[in-house]
Amino acid sequence: MRRAFNELYAFTVVARHRSFTRAAAHLGMSQSALSQTVKNLEESLGVRLLARSTRSVSPTEAGERLLSRLGPQFDEMEDALEELNTVRHSPRGTIRISAGEHPAISVLQPKLAGFLAEYPDISVEIGVDGGMIDIVAEGFDAGVRLGQQVAKDMIAVRISADIRMCMVATPEYLADHPAPEMPEDLTQHRCINTRLPTHKAVFPWELEKDGQETRVRVEGPVTFNNLPLRLSAALEGIGIGYLPLDRAEPYLADGRLMPVLEDWWPTWEGYHLYYPNRRQMSPAFRLLLDLLRHRSE
Numbered sequence: 033m034r035r036a037f038n039e040l041y042a043f044t045v046v047a048r049h050r051s052f053t054r055a056a057a058h059l060g061m062s063q064s065a066l067s068q069t070v071k072n073l074e075e076s077l078g079v080r081l082l083a084r085s086t087r088s089v090s091p092t093e094a095g096e097r098l099l100s101r102l103g104p105q106f107d108e109m110e111d112a113l114e115e116l117n118t119v120r121h122s123p124r125g126t127i128r129i130s131a132g133e134h135p136a137i138s139v140l141q142p143k144l145a146g147f148l149a150e151y152p153d154i155s156v157e158i159g160v161d162g163g164m165i166d167i168v169a170e171g172f173d174a175g176v177r178l179g180q181q182v183a184k185d186m187i188a189v190r191i192s193a194d195i196r197m198c199m200v201a202t203p204e205y206l207a208d209h210p211a212p213e214m215p216e217d218l219t220q221h222r223c224i225n226t227r228l229p230t231h232k233a234v235f236p237w238e239l240e241k242d243g244q245e246t247r248v249r250v251e252g253p254v255t256f257n258n259l260p261l262r263l264s265a266a267l268e269g270i271g272i273g274y275l276p277l278d279r280a281e282p283y284l285a286d287g288r289l290m291p292v293l294e295d296w297w298p299t300w301e302g303y304h305l306y307y308p309n310r311r312q313m314s315p316a317f318r319l320l321l322d323l324l325r326h327r328s329e
Contacts, residue, residue, distance in 0.1 A: 039073035040098075043081055044106055046070055047091045047099045123315040124153030131176035132162045133259045134276050135303040139192045139324070140176065147323050154316045162257065163229040168308055173317055179301035186306040191324040195300045198277040198284075199237070199292040202269040206290055212272075215239050215248050215296055222271035223250035227257045237274050240298035302326065 046055040046066065056063040074081050081095035091099055131140060136158050144156060159172065167175040178195070182188045201211075205222075212218050218237065226235040234255060236247040252271045256262050259279065266273030267283060272292055283289040291297075305324055313321070 036073075036076075039069050039076075040102055041106060042066055042069045043073055043095070044099055044102050046082065046089060047095055048103070050089050052089060122153055123151055123319055125314055125316045126155045126157060127174075127314075127317055127320055128157045128159065128172045129174050129176060129305070130159045130161055130165055130167050130170065130172045133160050134195075134279070135176045135192065136160050137259070138276070138278055139303055143323055147320065151316070151319065154320075156320070161229065167306075174305050174307040174321075176303050176305050179304045182304050182306045185309065187309045188304040188306040189321060189324070190302055190326045191305045192302040192326055194302045196277040196297055197238075197274060197300065198280050198294070198297050199272055199274050200266055200280050200284065200289040201272045201292050202267065202288065203290055205269045205271065206292075211290075212293055215246050215293065218248050218250050218272065218293075221250070221252075223252035224262050224265045224271050224273045225250065225252055225255040226262065226274070227255050229257055238298050239293070239296040241296045245298070246296075 042055070042059065045058055046052060049055040049058065052063050052067055056066045059066065070082060079094045080092050081098060083090050083092050083095075129140065140158055148154065148156065159170075164177070165172075165175070167173075176191065179188065179190065199218075201209075209221055212221060215237075223237075227233070228235050234249070236249045239246050239248065250272075254265055254270055256265070259275070262273050263275055263279055265271070266275070266280075267288060273280075277297070280289055284291065305321065307317075
């Protein structure tokens with residue numbers, strides 16, 4: 033079958049060029065080899081396909097009929113291969129990523145502008161969801177979560193440094209409520225709570241100092257499942273907030289927020305992008321993965 037395919041394709045190229053010389057150059061083979069290939073096809077079919085003279089080559093009536101049927105099909109195959117070649121050199125397509133709110137804001141978004149400008153045929157969709165969803169069932173190409181949250185059957189690639197959490201409050205709040213000195217003192221304060229989307233439970237604050245870890249279940253007047261709202265509530269003086277440090281740093285720098293129990297601020301393993309190990313990576317996905325990959329300085 034492969035030999036017949038090659039011979040038929042060789043015939044169409046000769047018939048269209050009406051020259052063994054030009055056809056051989058197009059196919060990257062010698063003129064004598066090409067002539068023999070077409071001759072073998074004619075012998076196997078038992079019909080003459082090309083009329084040869086010392087100056088020209090032209091299809092016979094049978095050759096014209098065969099060319100009219102095969103030509104368009106070979107054209108479609110060549111177009112399909114060219115399209116694949118274009119994709120390979122100019123990656124395109126949509127990449128869907130499920131991510132928690134913080135990594136979407138702090139890790140993914142800052143790197144997308146330059147990437148999308150460089151690859152205009154690639155689009156990226158980020159679904160912000162703090163829950164541990166099934167990315168395969170939900171139709172996502174990949175997900176982003178903290179390292180310890182990634183399922184063992186996934187391939188995971190670190191895309192950020194470790195994440196330090198912090199506790200902060202406004203100077204006005206701390207003037208009215210003496211700052212806590214130990215983790216258990218937090219239970220006497222107005223704290224800004226977080227409700228976890230996966231388990232629907234209120235998140236206990238995880239603290240760590242000198243290898244000692246503790247969890248404190250705090251209470252307060254507001255509970256959010258949204259990072260910007262938690263930050264806004266802390267800035268409005270509603271209570272003590274528990275936030276990723278990079279989100280609070282600008283306000284710590286200008287004095288709008290003050291550190292609380294800084295010795296107990298924990299550090300979490302950095303974010304990882306994860307995807308099914310059976311996935312065959314597209315060129316577009318491979319490029320984005322390489323861009324996001326964390327490189328230690």
